Amino acid sequence: MKVTYPHMGLISIAFHGLLRDxxxxxxxxxxxxxxxxxxxxxxxxxxxxxxxxxxxxxxxxSLELGADxxxxxxxxxxxxxxxxxxxxxxxxxxxxxxxxxxxLEPPQERGILLxxxxxxxxxxxxxxxxxxxxxxxxxxxxxxxxHAQSLRIRPREIxxxxxxxxxxxxxxxxAEARTxxxxxxxxxxxxxILGGVPIDAxxxxxxxxxxxxxxxxxxxxxxxxVERLLGEMGVEVERSVYMSxxxxxxxxxxxxxxxxxxxxxxxxxxxxxxxxxxxxxESVGDxxxxxxxxxxGVIHVLPFTCTPEIVAQSILPTVSREQGxxxxxxxxxxxxGEAGFQTRLEAFLDLLxxxxxxxxxxxxx
Amino acid sequence: MGxxxxxxxxxxxxxxxxxxxxxxxxxxxxxxxxDETTKAILDRGVRDAVDEACLPVKLYLGHLANLxxxxxxxxxxxxxxxxxxKRYLCPKFLGLPEIARFCVPGLPELLDVEINxxxxxHKSKRSLEELASRFGSSKxxxxxxxxxxxxxxxxxxxxxxxGYTPQDVFSGKERKENGRIKVAVLGHAYNLNxxxxxxxxxxxxxxxxxxxxTTEMLLPEEIKRGNDFLNKEIFWTFGKELLGAAFHLLxxxxxxxxxxxxxxxxxxxxxxxxxxxxxxxxEKTVPLLMLTLDEHTGQAGVVTRLEAFMDMLxxxxxx
Numbered sequence: 001m002k003v004t005y006p007h008m009g010l011i012s013i014a015f016h017g018l019l020r021d022x023x024x025x026x027x028x029x030x031x032x033x034x035x036x037x038x039x040x041x042x043x044x045x046x047x048x049x050x051x052x053x054x055x056x057x058x059x060x061x062s063l064e065l066g067a068d069x070x071x072x073x074x075x076x077x078x079x080x081x082x083x084x085x086x087x088x089x090x091x092x093x094x095x096x097x098x099x100x101x102x103x104l105e106p107p108q109e110r111g112i113l114l115x116x117x118x119x120x121x122x123x124x125x126x127x128x129x130x131x132x133x134x135x136x137x138x139x140x141x142x143x144x145x146x147h148a149q150s151l152r153i154r155p156r157e158i159x160x161x162x163x164x165x166x167x168x169x170x171x172x173x174x175a176e177a178r179t180x181x182x183x184x185x186x187x188x189x190x191x192x193i194l195g196g197v198p199i200d201a202x203x204x205x206x207x208x209x210x211x212x213x214x215x216x217x218x219x220x221x222x223x224x225x226v227e228r229l230l231g232e233m234g235v236e237v238e239r240s241v242y243m244s245x246x247x248x249x250x251x252x253x254x255x256x257x258x259x260x261x262x263x264x265x266x267x268x269x270x271x272x273x274x275x276x277x278x279x280x281x282e283s284v285g286d287x288x289x290x291x292x293x294x295x296x297g298v299i300h301v302l303p304f305t306c307t308p309e310i311v312a313q314s315i316l317p318t319v320s321r322e323q324g325x326x327x328x329x330x331x332x333x334x335x336x337g338e339a340g341f342q343t344r345l346e347a348f349l350d351l352l353x354x355x356x357x358x359x360x361x362x363x364x365x
Numbered sequence: 366m367g368x369x370x371x372x373x374x375x376x377x378x379x380x381x382x383x384x385x386x387x388x389x390x391x392x393x394x395x396x397x398x399x400d401e402t403t404k405a406i407l408d409r410g411v412r413d414a415v416d417e418a419c420l421p422v423k424l425y426l427g428h429l430a431n432l433x434x435x436x437x438x439x440x441x442x443x444x445x446x447x448x449x450x451k452r453y454l455c456p457k458f459l460g461l462p463e464i465a466r467f468c469v470p471g472l473p474e475l476l477d478v479e480i481n482x483x484x485x486x487h488k489s490k491r492s493l494e495e496l497a498s499r500f501g502s503s504k505x506x507x508x509x510x511x512x513x514x515x516x517x518x519x520x521x522x523x524x525x526x527x528g529y530t531p532q533d534v535f536s537g538k539e540r541k542e543n544g545r546i547k548v549a550v551l552g553h554a555y556n557l558n559x560x561x562x563x564x565x566x567x568x569x570x571x572x573x574x575x576x577x578x579t580t581e582m583l584l585p586e587e588i589k590r591g592n593d594f595l596n597k598e599i600f601w602t603f604g605k606e607l608l609g610a611a612f613h614l615l616x617x618x619x620x621x622x623x624x625x626x627x628x629x630x631x632x633x634x635x636x637x638x639x640x641x642x643x644x645x646x647x648e649k650t651v652p653l654l655m656l657t658l659d660e661h662t663g664q665a666g667v668v669t670r671l672e673a674f675m676d677m678l679x680x681x682x683x684x
Binding site: 045046047048049074076077078079080082083084085086087089090091094103271272273274275276277278280304305306307308310311313314315317318331 | 414415417418419444446451452453454455456457459460463464467468479595596597599600601627629630631632633634635636638639640643647
């Protein structure tokens with residue numbers, strides 16, 4: 001059995017670690033390239049959202065390399081993601097691939113998440129599996145921390161590109177850890193590596209909140225590496241959604257029948273009182289929160305045709321006006337051109353700079 | 366004169382209008398419908414909506430503006446999250462009151478009651494009774510209004526099952542002579558039945574000699590049967606109905622053709638229709654036509670494709 005999975009930013013590292021530590025023979029999908037996207041787009045429904053298409057590209061490239069088992073996540077809607085695996089299985093079957101698809105559904109759906117994981121880790125005992133889950137949880141938190149730290153350092157780096165280089169290096173000890181203790185050690189090493197990047201600590205930077213649909217936020221290839229791009233333009237980005245938040249909300253709170261992420265929902269309430277699937281509710285609430293924290297602007301990303309985020313997009317102009325924070329929305333997919341994207345980003349930054357200057361000029365009056 | 370409650374002639378109007386009308390009438394309100402869709406109404410909606418919103422949402426916003434201009438006291442914009450257990454409607458219905466409020470300026474107060482039976486019914490029932498109490502009705506009168514709504518809604522749904530389309534029912538038309546060629550026309554009711562945006566698709570097919578079958582004409586058992594072979598249940602009500610109808614009809618084998626009608630960029634349908642297309646292609650017994658509608662769709666192109674499709678079906682019957 002050769003197991004593969006879809007890419008999704010740093011989640012790939014965590015997912016890979018989980019499957020590897022369960023004792024499986026893991027075949028990671030090749031890094032996402034133009035070829036991956038082309039393959040995915042060719043074999044996906046035209047109006048499917050972008051993440052489904054990238055997944056398809058990952059799966060096809062892995063199957064071509066000899067993978068025979070795909071591990072995928074599921075969901076209970078109303079976001080389309082919950083039905084991805086069913087459609088992907090049919091498409092890959094029609095393409096003639098022989099494979100098994102294992103779908104990890106959230107626990108409130110069928111209560112079999114642990115059983116599925118046990119099935120995957122057949123060679124391991126229950127205590128061993130629990131340790132692996134603990135390692136995975138710590139690994140995810142460690143990856144999230146390092147990512148957030150890199151966003152703070154990058155705009156202040158003295159040598160352009162030095163943060164990204166250190167960040168890549170810092171991820172390795174966390175990825176390679178096999179036990180909770182090793183993760184903690186790896187995290188310490190990673191912090192040191194990133195901490196070693198020379199920075200100009202007193203530099204005044206623009207602060208931008210990054211909200212939107214989770215895949216587009218987490219996968220740098222899908223968001224045209226906007227975090228790196230902005231960081232290297234001297235902008236501090238803060239991402240609203242991390243995998244560890246998602247796991248807490250969906251795997252912990254929901255399975256206990258509790259509502260997760262209360263502050264965001266409370267902030268959203270004057271504008272949106274109900275969940276709309278995906279991260280639409282969070283996009284609205286987090287924009288309000290960034291405004292209240294005095295951020296200079298918000299960037300909203302969504303895959304083209306994403307209904308939950310279109311609901312958010314319909315509401316965000318009012319949020320922007322009433323909360324006094326500029327918001328720009330990027331609807332991205334395989335058609336996104338880098339040049340156009342960059343131009344719009346630069347124009348947005350110019351606007352934020354002007355606004356900030358005007359504010360600080362008027363402030364003493 | 367009672368309060369004037371506006372109901373947009375769009376989206377779930379085609380599913381629930383008779384029930385809604387009975388409910389508000391029983392409470393002593395005057396029900397005001399928006400005008401039938403015109404180019405002006407659609408253009409208005411396109412202007413107010415975000416670019417990426419689907420055609421039915423844009424149209425809905427246009428109808429809201431139309432009602433606003435009529436000067437109604439309230440507009441009924443319910444938040445319908447779920448109409449059956451463990452299934453949702455499309456996300457746009459979950460945020461509909463907010464889309465309405467923040468996209469269309471100057472709307473009167475919205476009656477944005479929440480209907481959500483994903484887990485259980487009684488909370489939604491209570492919110493409906495609360496809504497009734499806003500019209501100065503007693504609790505008893507509210508219950509009665511709900512009862513009347515149910516009766517009217519059931520009568521409507523029974524009529525649809527006999528082969529009437531929503532337009533037939535609303536315009537009081539008698540059912541026409543059956544055509545010779547049975548064609549399933551599957552898509553959201555609000556896309557199929559708006560005479561303007563669907564360009565009279567159902568009527569045109571009938572004129573070309575088709576007997577049309579839509580999801581509303583099938584029995585719940587038939588829809589369920591069509592869903593039985595799936596690995597995982599579909600969590601959208603309309604998606605489940607479309608797919609169930611498509612597979613049930615394919616399996617039964619007495620339709621000659623199937624037309625799928627989707628709006629450009631429709632999220633759920635991008636996956637549901639993909640599955641339908643794949644299964645029909647594997648079976649190779651029933652020809653399938655897929656029509657994508659948006660605000661730029663030209664009538665001539667659609668008619669030509671329908672004619673060609675019907676010609677092909679007739680030709681297949683002849684040999």
